[in-house]
Amino acid sequence: MRRCLLLSSLICLATTALAGDYLLPLEGRQQFTVAISARGMELTGVCIIKTDETGSRGAIVNEFGVHALDFTLSQNRKKVKLLNVIDVMNRWYIKKVVRGDLKYLFQATASPQSKGRRTVMLEDDGSVTLENTKYRLRYSLKPIKNTQDDETAE
Secondary structure (H helix, E strand, O other): OHHHHHHHHHHHHHHHHHHOOEOOOOOOEEEEEEEEEEOOEEEEEEEEEEEEOOEEEEEEEEOOOOEEEEEEEEOOOOOEEEEOOOHHHOOHHHHHHHHHHHHHHHHOEOOOEEEOOEEEEEOOOOOEEEEEOOOOEEEEEEEOOOHHHHHHHO
């Protein structure tokens, strides 16, 4: 019994040590340019994510300032909840796929990830791309440098 407890404790410790190596580290407030493409259509805009001790809250807004969707992400990145989804995407089956894709994207680590129909890639320019081959969806997030902080540092 002790051996099993010790072994399970070591496995838990090893997985939590590796868990900090996410492709999209979420600390404070971060901004990304986002492009979601599906079967010839594309939604482009900005994704803003704010993280605190309870988890992360995010919003995807297009170029005109229209909220495509808002979401929350638990602190351990295992639960994603979609909020305020635009009418075009506000169907249970669409939300289920998007929720699963976002969960997979935010849980992706630095090692190459491919699970069934989803593949996450880190591009040379620092952007992260998730492809869902079953539904032909592609999510691309590229970090936006905060020029305001760079100017105040000088």
